[in-house]
Amino acid sequence: MxxxxxxxxxxxxxxxxxxxxxxxxxxxxxxxxxxxxxxxxxxxxxxxxxxxxxxxxxxxxxxxxxxxxxxxxxxxxxxxxxxxxxxxxxxxxxxxxxxxxxxxVVHGDDARVEDLDEHVGDTVHLEGDVVQIKQTAGPTIFAVRDGTGVVPCAAFEEAGVRAYPDIELDDTVRITGDVETREGSVQIETDNLVRLRGAAAEEVRERVDAALEERAEPADVEPLIEWPAFEKLRDDLAAVARQLRVAVLDSRPIRLRHHADGDGMCASVPVQLALDNFIAEVHEDGDAPQHLFKRLPSKAPYYEMEDVTRDLNFALEDEERHGQRLPLLFMVDNGSTEEDTPAYRAMAQYDIPILVVDHHHPDPDAVGPLLEEHVNPYLHDEDYRITTGMMCVELARMIDPTITDQLEHVPAVAGLSDRSKADAMDDYLALADDAGYSEADLRDIGEAMDYAAHWLRYNSGDNLINDVLNLDCDDPERHEELVEFLSTRAQRDVDEQLDDAEPHVEHEPLDNGAHLYRLDVENHARRFTYPAPGKTTGELHDRKVTETGDPVITIGYGPDFAVLRSDGVRLDIPNMVTELQDEIPGAGVSGGGHLVVGSIKFVSGMREPVIDALVEKMENAELDEELRSTLLRDGGE
Structure with a gap:
């Protein structure tokens, strides 16, 4: 008491x-x-x-x-x-x-974090949990949460010296001090900080926990369109939204890793917008969004050891230098396969929680035990046609429903970028049209994003991507001009690449009636420029589908990799990879993706037997009219 x-x-x-x-x-x-x-x-x-x-x-x-x-x-x-x-x-x-x-026994008014702006200039008393301790060159900054928000509390012993050295992370405390503003944000200048004990601590902790549980509950929003298949995923997405909101309330940094393609960005950027808003709402520190959230593109469709070691090193440095908690890892549009497990086990050494929202064919037995939450349409007898962008737009709205109007066109961009043949695409296109975006506009946005992502490489390019996607953009004319510029250059580069590659494309009719096209992208396509080998293969594939109107399989290969695209042929690329691992020992086969879109790696000396075995499997595959493209729906994985 x-x-x-x-x-x-x-x-x-x-x-x-x-x-x-x-x-x-x-x-x-x-x-x-x-x-x-x-x-x-x-x-x-x-x-x-x-x-x-x-x-x-x-x-x-x-x-x-x-x-x-x-x-x-x-x-x-x-x-x-x-x-x-x-x-x-x-x-x-x-x-x-x-x-x-x-x-x-204190002087001053009891106060809550959410009401501190009404107490500027007053002495107040605040009770809550310490969620961060940061030593600066001047004061020690204790971030304290009370269930209604988080506020920085500055305590000064002497320059660079830790104030209240007995206070530790997660202690329940009482702060007494003056409410002031610093660089536009509210903070408490601490006169006294005491760790609460016994029944007093228990009472405060119960009050804070109850407020946090209520605050963490995601918004109950109706999906943008009616889609029975999506209803199967709603509870799973709500669980992820709850975990993300809890992380914000805990002052736990969130590191969002996403595939650096159109669908991956349509998935990750809305979540970033929603979380930035929620962080700003919860934290009185105006710099909190940039410290507590980072969006990190990944070129590979899985979590590479190069990425995880970099992420862990940064997290441990932030823990030591800035008193931050170790982060929560959120994987978007990747993270569902056995290839992710080595990186996940590295994260497990530090008890870092991992969430995944993805639509690639999963290996649930491999990744499931390592994840806190795993949202994937395959886990509910659906498939990749529900794109990650479609799912994450709804996830973002559960975190912050006020951004709904900004996101109405994004699921359609995601679907077009990832060649979704979902029944819901017509509804998403109609929703985008109502918001002022034609299908041609959406395709240009997707192409512009893909082009920008290629040159950004490992940089998230927050401001540029927001302008391309027209999220939180205050200049519609700039958005239109930027998209036209980027998409035009992208199409120019694609056309030049394909025109140069066409004479080197090998064609072979398969016994099952499909066309097989092969291209050595290492020797017959420009390297280290746009489009990359995966995009080149996809664009060549779309051109051949349009030309023939028949089932088509396209292989773009290099010394130690192959990119696979298929329309109208019932393939199972993840299963084919598993079979090749058993059938060709010493080839080092790995990879996966969707059922009809994917990539594999192998040791360069075994390229010929691996590709020959792939072609044999493709030749034995059944045709499936339901998997054939609508000819003019192009895009890139």
């Missing part, structure tokens, strides 16, 4: 209660016979001098001491006498400080 001493004549002694005085409490706030939490400020031959506030001190005579103490030690004392001259006499009380009820 916490009591305010403002206006009181003193503390009324209560059986078994230990009073903890705020720094500004005076003799008017004390009472003979009461117990107080004291700190030793001096040791002499005949006892120890103790402070029970900045203004109230006294002596514990050696005859009344139970233990041996040094300056800075805490103990519980009984105020046995207030002498006429104002001197105080104390006796030590033999109790366990962590087991007694500690009641705060």
């Amino acid at each position: 916490t009591r305010s001493a403002a206006g009181d004549s003193g503390t009324d002694p209560a059986e078994g209660v230990v009073y903890d005085l705020a720094a500004d409490c005076t003799h008017e706030d004390i009472e003979e016979g009461a117990r107080y939490l004291a700190t030793v400020n001096g040791v002499v031959k005949y006892g120890v001098f103790v402070d029970i506030s900045d203004h109230v001190s006294g002596l514990v005579h050696e005859s009344s001491l139970i233990g041996d103490y040094d300056v800075g030690d805490d103990l519980v004392v009984d105020l046995v006498e207030i002498r006429e001259n104002g001197d105080l006499g104390f006796e030590e009380v033999d109790v366990d400080i962590d087991a007694v009820d500690v009641e705060a």
Whole structure:
């Protein structure tokens, strides 16, 4: 329990209660016979001098001491006498400080984080949990949450010296200080910080936990379109939204890794927008969004060891230098396959939670035990036609429903970028049309994003991508001009690449009636420029589908890799990879993707037998009219 001493004549002694005085409490706030939490400020031959506030001190005579103490030690004392001259006499009380009820005695108003802007200039009292401790060149900054928000509390000992060194992460504390603004953000200039114990700590923790549970609940929003297949995923997405909101409330950094393609960006950027808004709503520190969220593109469709070692190193540096918690990892449009497991096991060494939203064919037995949440349409008897962008737009709206109007065109861009043949595409295209985007506009946006992502490489390019996708963009004319510029250059580069590659494309009719096209992208396509080998293969494939109107398989290969595209042929690329691993020992086969879109790797010396085995499997595959493209729906994985 916490009591305010403002206006009181003193503390009324209560059986078994230990009073903890705020720094500004005076003799008017004390009472003979009461117990107080004291700190030793001096040791002499005949006892120890103790402070029970900045203004109230006294002596514990050696005859009344139970233990041996040094300056800075805490103990519980009984105020046995207030002498006429104002001197105080104390006796030590033999109790366990962590087991007694500690009641705060403070001046100022009780306050909540969400109301601090109404208390600027006032002295307030705030109770909550410490969620970050950052030592600066000046003060120590304690980030404290109370369930309604998180506020930085600056405590100064001396420049660069840790204030309140006994306070640790996750301690339940009481802060007393003045509310001020700094660089446009509210913070508390700390006069006193005390770790709560016993029933007082338990009461605050229960109150904070209840508020956090309520605040973490995602918004109950209706999907943008009616789609029975999507309903199977709604609860899974809500669970991810809840985990992400909890991370924000815990001041746990979120690292979002996504496939650097059109669908991956249509999935990750809306979530970034939603989380930035929620972080700004919860945290009084105006810089919190840039510290607590990072979007990180991945070129590979799985979590590479190069990426995970870099992510872990940055996380450990942030923990040491800035007092941050270790992050939550959120994988988007990748992360579902066995190839991800080595990186996940590296994260497991540090107990870093991992969430995945993906639509690639999963290996649930391999990744499932390593994930907190795994959302994938294949886990509900659906498939890749539900793109990650479609799912993550709904996820973003669960985190922050106010951004709905900004996102209405994004699922259609995601679907076109990833060649989705979902029944829902017509509805998404109609929704985008109502928002002012024609199908041609959406295709150009997807092409512009793909082109920008290629040149950004490992940079997230937040501002540029937001302008291309027209999210949070305050200049519609700039958006249109930017998309036209980027998409036009992208199409020019694609056309030049295909025109140069066409004479080297090998064609072979397969026994099952499909056309097989092969291209050595290492030797007959420009390297280190746009389009990359995967995009080149996809664009060549689309051209051949349009030309023939028949089932088509396209292979773009290099020394140690092959990119596969298929329309109208019932392939299972992840299963084919598994079979090749058993059938061709020593080939180092790995890879996967969707059923009809994917890539594989192998050792360069085994390229010929691996590709020959692939072709044989493709030749034995059945044709499937349902998997054939609508001819003019092009795009790139």
